[in-house]
Amino acid sequence: MDKIGLNKRYDPIGVEDKWYNYWMEKGYFHADEKSDNPKRYSIVIPPPNITGSLHIGHALNNVLQDILIRWKRMDGFNTLWIPGVDHAGIATQNIVEKQLMEEGRNRHELGRERFIERVWKWKEESEKTIIKQLKRLGSSCDWERERFTMDKGLSIATREVFVSLYEDGLIYKGDYIINWCTRCHTALSDLEVEHEEQKGNLYYIRYPLMIEGEKRPSTDHLTIATTRPETILGDTAIAVNPRDSRYISLIGRSVLLPIVNREIPIIADEYVDESFGTGVLKITPAHDPYDFEIGSRHNLPQLKVINENGRMNEKAGRYKGMDRFECRKELVKGLKEERYLVRIEDYSHSIGHCYRCKTIIEPTLSKQWFVKMKPLSEPAIEVVKNGRIRIIPRGWENTYFEWMKNIKDWCISRQIWWGHQIPAWNCLDCKGITVSRKEPERCIKCGGSNIEQERDVLDTWFSSALWPFSTLGWPEKTQELSLFYPTSVLVTSFDILFFWVARMIMIGLRFMKDVPFRDVYIHALVRDAEGQKMSKSKGNIIDPLLMMDRYGTDAFRFTLAAFAVQGRDIRLSKERIEGYRNFVNKLWNASRFTFLNLSDYNGGTRIEVDKSDLKLVDRWILSRLNRTILEVRKALDDYKFNEAANSIYQFIWHEFCDWYIELIKARLIDEGKEKRISQNILVNVLDKSLRLLHPFMPFITEEIGEQLPYKREGMMVSPYPEFEEDMVDDIAEKEMNMIMDFLREIRNIRAEMDIPPSERLKVILNVDNKNKINVLVREKDYICRLARVKELKIGLDNKREESAATAVIDGIEIFIPLEGLIDFKEEKIRLEDKLQEVRKDLIFVSKRLSNRDFITNAPPEVVAKDKEKQKMLIGKENKLQENLKSITRMCE
RNA sequence: AGGCACGUAGCUCAGGGGGAGAGCGCUUGUCUGACGCACAAGAGGUCGGCGGUUCGAAACCGCCCGUGCCUACCA
CATH class of the missing domain: 3.90.740.10 (Valyl/Leucyl/Isoleucyl-tRNA synthetase, editing domain)
Structure with a gap:
């Protein structure tokens, strides 16, 4: 307890690094390929280009993946998230060429070999930056399995696929018109x-x-x-x-x-x-x-x-x-x-x-390599049609089909230096082409040794197409492949649906005889507050690092999740991040409160108290917690990150903090059994909330979780909260709603009549049935505390005092005697307004209920609900009218 | 040209056949023993327009207007 309680404000500095290092040391990110756990969950990262650093789109992409992976990991899956980077042929070559230009040189002076060495150096640098950023985001990738599209294994895989497709007649070379970039000096595919x-x-x-x-x-x-x-x-x-x-x-x-x-x-x-x-x-x-x-x-x-x-x-x-x-x-x-x-x-x-460079394309006749697409596209259409692959949201399926149906052959050769050199050798004597997995010594046609390898390299997307299985070790038959292919989900944005997703499906089906992933989750594009696509040239980039520095990674992550609505672009605003920063702080302080009240706590790690000892508020918060757990799980199942984030937010702030903590303060001051029960529930609810929140806010949840009275190895390896149906308590929720309505009503009177909060009130209740009386009597202490009431009279036939403000909620008349404080005229106006409101509602409901078609056609439960409402409103109207009458008398 | 989204509070956005929701902002009050990055109480909306389906539409359908994106071979 001494550890916490110090700072009123949560300060993420230091905390984030500390926990990331802890997770790394413990090896929590590493998937065990020897495990016999039948529950497996895998994701391959969309490898960022090694063209510098990550932008906010990458941040969103990776935060969503991390949420999924952390959730599944907590849920007992053997999880694998493979990270890596992409060599991005043209883009990377352009960057290094630009660097050379600044030095007054060009790649031709350097020569191919030295130029490529230079690009490798750049690769190391950019990769380092990117990995650092991914770690900063909290990404729980299996770093021991990091891959690069041009590392040795992936180069072998790329060559294998090329040669195999060539042997099957699906790759050919020929003179066709292609898209030529006169600045990049290369052919481009139609998509580019x-x-x-x-x-x-x-x-x-x-x-x-x-x-x-x-x-x-x-x-x-x-x-x-x-x-x-x-x-x-x-x-x-x-x-x-x-x-x-x-x-x-x-x-x-x-x-x-x-x-x-x-x-x-x-x-x-x-x-x-x-x-x-x-x-x-x-x-x-x-x-x-x-x-x-x-x-x-x-x-x-x-x-x-x-x-x-x-x-x-x-x-x-x-x-x-x-x-x-x-x-x-x-x-x-x-x-x-x-x-x-x-x-x-x-x-x-x-x-x-x-x-890449926005130069006007020159369609030009040229000899290039192509992949025949029709034979590959048909099975790829089929697997989406038959649901073997789900595209989420589904709207994108049409776009996918449309493109796949009209697909044209894919030009895969590029006249640049940085990339996988095409494994084809031209014979200088007979002009024959030898395509081979290993460097050949002779021409396959004439047997001559006067052969030379193609200078062109492959389209970057060619090697990206194999990413889901090449990263798992293919063409070797690895344990990882058998365990983690097909991967569970691909998280990406729509702009590379054709470039990448479609091609992965085609190539995956061809070489693995199975889809590369079961779900494709397509997330939004991040735009600036004006709805513009962010770009360096426009200068409207929001730097994710800057946001994390300013607001903390947890708040930043949570914002992205809360914004991640299916089928809509994100307009990121700093105000919103700030709002969630406040939420982080709220959680921090709720935890401080908890720990400050736990000094003498020696309760168990579970809810071990007898259920019959639980008070209404306890039953209520446990019920609400479990409903929240259900909602969050459902939302995550459906990739509705925003709904999941919202449920947790609403629960923690507006139920746990606003009500539960306020309600139990009095109990915590006492000693004994009551206190122990409160402490127990408080700790349990906080713990489960933290675990529920962990995938979204990994750092602060660890930081707080560490101080819970549990012996744990960390939140990230604790189980994700399970929905417990027997904790759902409709009666408790209904009773609490009544009490909350009641408290709001009193506060409203206070505010509208300008009664300072410090003024303790006397309140008289006239209640219409015994049940309600029982509840109110039982919860009297809580009510008095939160409403700042010094005296509460509850009864079946209590009468209004003359100089009292009044309010009516369902079946309860509230009288607040305000001798000397009340302005009758004002109170009259207030009541008239209320009455008008009630009448408006009553007219609406009555009108509906008098409609014969409504009674016969509407579902019975809707009709019943309206009838009950009507009854309640009539009661309310009567009471208000009575009270208005007597206040009118007072005005005379 | 075709296709697909979107148009809901001042702003950013959820929702989606059974009386309109959140965050921020705004107004008023509070300085309450976790938190002023807070607490409490409010104001604020013909849910783009017009038709249709329905007992009932902000939600479903059609048309129109506006915005954005994607695809396309009219030189």
Whole structure:
């Protein structure tokens, strides 16, 4: 007791580190792969990118996982939470390149090997920061099992998956149009392209029609609308719809390409929309995904005119070397001068940008590696359809199906250095490709030794797709795999549903023959108070570390949980965190109170008192506690973190602190049996509340829990409170509600009549039945104390005194004699207001009850409830009327 | 263009067929032997608009308005 009781305010500094170190020393986070515990629960962390530090979204993500893991651990499961970080190919490479730039160097000067060494150094640094932050949050990860997407085991796993898919014909290499980032110098998958609506122009350009059979243009022409005039240089045809009567006769003829003066054919293709622009489409197969497809259908030449830097290449003639956007300007100028340009319209359309650097994507023809998705996607759709995997909230299932149905092959090669180098070797002699798990010595085709490994690396998401089983040791047949796969739940946010979740499902099913996780819980995105997505460039980032420094980790964690509503984004506000900081402090002081009253306590660790010795308040608080336990468990089961947090909050603050502690103060002053019972219940309720709260607030619950009169190894390894049905006590709750109503009524009179709290009152009660009298008499001491009443007269026929304020609750008339203190006029107004309120309610209920349809159609219990209410209101109305009458007399 | 959310107290948000809830803020009072990061009592809402279903709608359905997000090949 001396230990606590010192500070009136809880100070998290020091406490958090102390407990985290304690848990680590005890090895509580470590899952036992040799355990025969049949209850198992596992989560793999969505590995944060090693691009610096964690933001608030990560904080939310990990707090929710930690809540689940701590809850299950307390509930007796063998729990495993695997932590780790992701190499994040392009993003990380960009960061290190930027660092080099600041030193006035670039990666090409350094060379591939030394550059990669440099990235590894950065990795160590960033990883350290991230892990530290995760620990600061209280995350109870199994650190002995920490993984990295490029560590040795995961590299082997990645290679295994690649080779295996290649052998099964699901990975192929080919020339296709891909999304090219001219700044990152790499291909990107469709998902890595962000579309953004932008203002641009639609240029109407005249293409002169060639005279049939001759090598010269006629004076006729076709007009074509385009947003990208610079691609004219790469046009190899123009297309019209075969049904378009305007152009039907022209199909098969040709036009002269303006500026370039090259002759290209007019082809017919269904894709062309007659109603858009002029109904004529220029075809640039090497720089547009749909032109590419049309080109393939018609065997058109593919003419690349833009290079990997976004500059025009030698095929662009006099525009060679120009940036693509500069070329556009110049070309338009040229078209204008040579009278090819008909007009320019304003036009806004969506343009693809690189999701890493926001550069405008250049669709480019290129040789890349792809994964065939259709055979993988079908089983992945099935497992969600048949409920083997649950997506929570369910609304996301539709989004998932939609995407999976329209899935296209996945471009997985990246022209960067940081990542898993593709395990394919090209033969310099026969051009054959050797794909192999081990470094091959000879070409599989010609047997020559003149082979060279692919320089490209794999898309980062390729290795992420194996995360749920590669982290458990696959392709080795480990104990961990057999114990913890499939994992129990994946906690993530919707923005990587396709990038990651869908791919994990596909790859997991393929290689493990089972889903990677049973539940997918999709949480909100954290936005700032204005609803903006947080980003460094906007400068609206709330730093989780700063919040934890300022308010403590427990308050911060609790806030995130309380905000974690399904299907809605979070707007984080400091006020709210502050509110929960106050809650932490409230709990701290309730505990102080408890310990200050425990100096002579030698009671047991359980509720060992005879149930018949329990007072109403005891029965009530135990009933409420158990209902709360039930609610919290249910909410956690359903991933309703906010509901769980709220239940605990309401219980601890507004029931345990506001009422129970206040009510038992008098009992604790006495000595003897009564005191012991109070102490016992007090300790038990506090203990269970702490354990209930532990997954949300791990630190303070340990700090307080340590001082409970129990011999324990720590809250985090104590059992999670169980719901005990026989503790639920409807009668106690009903009686307590009556007493609380009654107390509120007296306090209300006090406040409205400006009677200072220090003024002890005399109160007379006129009660309508014996039962209520018994309860009131029994609880008289409590009532007097909390209402600050010096004299309480309870009876069946007590009469109102003349100068008394009055109030009515269900079946109880309250008279407070206020000789000299009462202002009759004011009291009259007060009663009139009350009467009006009651009448309003009464009219409402009566109206409903007089509706025949209501009586016949509404459920009987609803009707019964209304009838009872009506009866109560009539009683109240009568009493109020009587009292109003006599107060009116006093006014005269 | 299509799809999906959302619109509830001044602010941030819960709830969801049977008389509107929380936190913060606001007003008034308290300095009570755990806590002023507190206690007590209050004020404050046509639950975006219009129709429909129902005995009953803030909740379910349709349309409209507003906001946000996602997906998309109309050059």
